[in-house]
Amino acid sequence: MPSSLSVESTPITADILIVDDTPANLRLLSDMLQTQGYGVRKAINGTMALKAVRSLPPDLILLDINLPDMDGYQVCEALKQEPAFKPIPVIFLSALSEVEDKVKAFGSGGADYITKPFVLEEVLARVEHHWELAQLHRQLTAKNQDLETALLQLKKTQAQMIQQEKMAGLSQLVAGLAHEINNPVGFIAGNLSPALDYTQILLEVIARYEGELPEPSPQLQDFLAEVELDFIRTDLPQLMQSMRTGTERLKSLLLALRIFAHLDESEVKQVNIQESLDNTLRLLEHRLTTDPAMGTPVRIAITKEYHPIPRLTCYGRKLNQVLLHLLNNAIDALRQRPDPEAGLTIRLKTYAAEDYCWVEISDNGIGIAPEVRSHLFDPFYTTKPIGQGQGLGLATSYQIIVEDHHGILDFTSEPGVGTTFKIGIPTDLLRDT
Incomplete structure (x- = not known):
């Protein structure tokens, strides 16, 4: 018989799952842990244990090795294969005291091992220790997430x-x-x-x-x-x-x-977005002819589809940054085409629809590879050779459009066919001319 309890009760609240096919053990462990302020659930076999964990993950598991349907090693291995349950500490309870049994328990993912007949004070001490470790692990995980957010x-x-x-x-x-x-x-x-x-x-x-x-x-x-x-x-x-x-x-x-x-001029002002596009193109005039090193220089054609839109009240200088970045990227994509003689084109389109003022900049360049699309707006991420880009253009463009103007910056692309970037500014930022 285990000795009487001599450890003082502590106001710790944790959800503990006890898995044992012996009713006396279940009752004894349950009474002892509840007396100490822990919440307790019970399972008499491995199948019930897995269902209990999947329905509501506990904070800690006391797991007997000898179970009728599947042994404790199998239960522990099944839990550790699922990322959501892997952090849950598992303390094995067993009459098996050989070194090989303990090594197998730890190998299956166990955090501790208590041999029967057990001393309740030892069980309580180990439960409290692993519960504190679990809390520290959660705190560390939360702090790591905070650090990742802060780093971003x-x-x-x-x-x-x-x-x-x-x-x-x-x-x-x-x-x-x-x-x-x-x-x-x-x-x-x-x-x-x-x-x-x-x-x-x-x-x-x-x-x-x-x-x-x-x-x-x-x-x-x-x-x-x-x-x-x-x-x-x-x-x-x-x-x-x-x-x-x-x-x-x-x-x-x-x-x-x-x-x-x-x-x-003031930072926030009314802007004619079509004039901004034309002025930015004027600054990039020298880039609208492909590099002679590619062979006979090829002129990049510009097509415009400007639908009437009101003047846009915005951060004019910042918006011009976005237009410059997107047009430069379009020119870069066209200059990398292996077949420039097929015709290089940038299409500009402006229109108002769905409570937004839209600007589309399309090219029939090399397109964007699928594996880089999820990183396209990350700071310092670039696919350009060293010295040709810092990976700030699209990240800054996203910040200007989405955060500064509460708008939308999106794109569609097909490798070898081309890319279209869409800028959407909410119409409540528009003012009549």
Whole structure:
């Protein structure tokens, strides 16, 4: 007979499952554990034990080895094969005291082993010990989950800070370029018109001299033939006009840069999303032709399907970041096609539907492999070669659209066919023009 209890009762609440085919043992263990404040359930065979665990997992199991239908080793092994039940401590109870029996018990997943006839104080001490270990394990698991969440948040914050720093640097660069380039461009543009007028006057003067002096000296005739005056007379106006066109292009790029960075404007403003798309494309004009190293350069075609939408009240500069990232990714995907002669196209579409303002950016590039799609919006994840990407573009785009604008950023893709990214901004962020 086991000795009388001498351990003080403690206010511990735990659900314990006792599995034993001997009613006396069940009653004795149950009374002792309930006296100590534990909740107790009972099972008389392995099948009942497995059903009891699956219906409501206990905090700890006292398991006899010799059971009528399946032995305790089999019950323990079955439980440990299921991830949800693997952490539950199993304490074996058995009259078998050989080393081989204990090794087999631990090998099947047992946490402890008590031989019969057992001393109740020992049972209680081991139960309390393993219950405390189980609690510590749960706390450790919870803290690990908290750490994983904190790490993910840290990565997101780090990515956001890096991207903000990059955009701050870009804004400063744009401001400097706009200031330094704007003055000489303005000077050139302002002087091109009178320069063209002066050119016309000089050509007219030459023409009148030719009329007044139809027979120039042989030396002058030789000089005129050497400098090809007739060619200069034809080409000089065209050259001046080309300079004017180039200057207008420079002014257009400066305007696009200012609009892209939203210099000297509030962070939240009304934006014409179609103009933003066009301005971003203007900045990427130099990338819309494939690399000559691929062979004959191929021009990327742009098709637009702009349906009328109101101006969008949003973080204009941040939204331009998203458009820039997605268009750059589309160009990269097209440049990697092995058959560019088949035709490279980016399709832009804007429309309002289902309480959202939608922007679609589609390409017929190489597509996205299925194994990387679940990681596409993770910070610092990239499929590009080292030095060609930091894995921040899509992660930052997701944060800007989903978190900052409470919108939707999604994509569909088929390898070898192409990819479509969809941006959805709730219509309650829209204002009438």
